[in-house]
Amino acid sequence: MANLYFVFAYNLFGKYYEKRRLEYFGLRHNLLKNRMDIGYDVYMSGALLSATICAFSALVFFTTIIAIFGVPELKASRFTFPLWFAPYLQYKSIAVGLFGAIIVLLLVFSIVYKLFILYPVITSSDRKRRIDSLLPYAVNYMAAMSGAGVLPVDLFRSLAKNPIYGEVAVECRFLVRDIEILGHDLVTAMKNLTASTPSTALQDFLQGAITVITSGGDLETYFQIKTEQYLTExxxxxxxxxxxxxxxxxxxxxxxxxxxxxxxxxxxxxxxxxxxxxxxxxxxxxxxxxxxxxxxxxxxxxxxxxx
The missing domain is CATH 1.10.287 (Helix Hairpins)
Structure with missing residues (x-):
């Protein structure tokens, strides 16, 4: 249902965002970090449609409240309005309704639109925390598997299938996807994951693993060292x-x-x-x-x- 909603929004506003690809580079990167299966133009089209619907809903609610309860009584005085303002108080209903409607419309639209932009940033930070919390145990698992003679590709494939490791397993699935579907080698797939993961700790771990692989080092020893480091931390x-x-x-x-x-x-x-x-x-x-x-x-x- 949500996909149909975003597709409908894209049909309305998609062409507007397609021409602004560079303006939303940060958003595109945050969507990738969250592993959200949606393009930036589709996402922003949904954001614009949602902000418009919420703004007009708030406008209807505001108008209903004004129609039921009326406009508050306003009196000209030196503490509220100057005396020269008194003749114009007869137009207070129109003024309050007009300016209030404009303020409500713009305020609700801006808030909802900004929340859509900030949402990937917030969820990206949450994913980073969850990856960092499970990474020591995932590396320990990799060290044990490596000690049993499992090849690095099979090691990442096994970790990707293990739901115990949560978001670390999700990240490994994308690494395995790059190898099995996109045809990349292990080093290229690890570099791609390093560029897209929100976790700096996982980036550091992968960069070290890439260095060990390209230099012909022993991955088992590297995994054991990183396990001790992460467990101590x-x-x-x-x-x-x-x-x-x-x-x-x-x-x-x-x-x-x-x-x-x-x-x-x-x-x-x-x-x-x-x-x-x-x-x-x-x-x-x-x-x-x-x-x-x-x-x-x-x-x-x-x-x-x-x-």
């Missing part, structure tokens, strides 16, 4: 993560357990004395504590994924 990052997690735990207890309890007791006592309004107590209980807990859950979740 992984242990160090896990240690730093645990230390950071402990610090965040202490901060959480202080800011959102002991701190709110202390404030609740103090405000309760002061409210009974008539010095503080009870509304501050409600703000702490129903706003500060829930929002703070949600923020910490999001923070810990993001850090755990990175680790």
């Amino acid at each position: 992984n242990r160090q990052s896990q240690k730093e993560f645990l230390e950071t997690l402990g610090l965040l735990g202490e901060t959480y207890v202080t800011a959102f357990v002991a701190g709110p309890l202390f404030l609740i007791v103090v405000i309760s006592i002061m409210s009974m004395m008539g010095n503080v309004q009870i509304v501050f107590l409600y703000l702490i209980i129903y706003a500060m504590i829930p929002v703070g807990n949600i923020m910490y859950v999001i923070l810990i979740s993001a850090m755990s994924q990175e680790a």
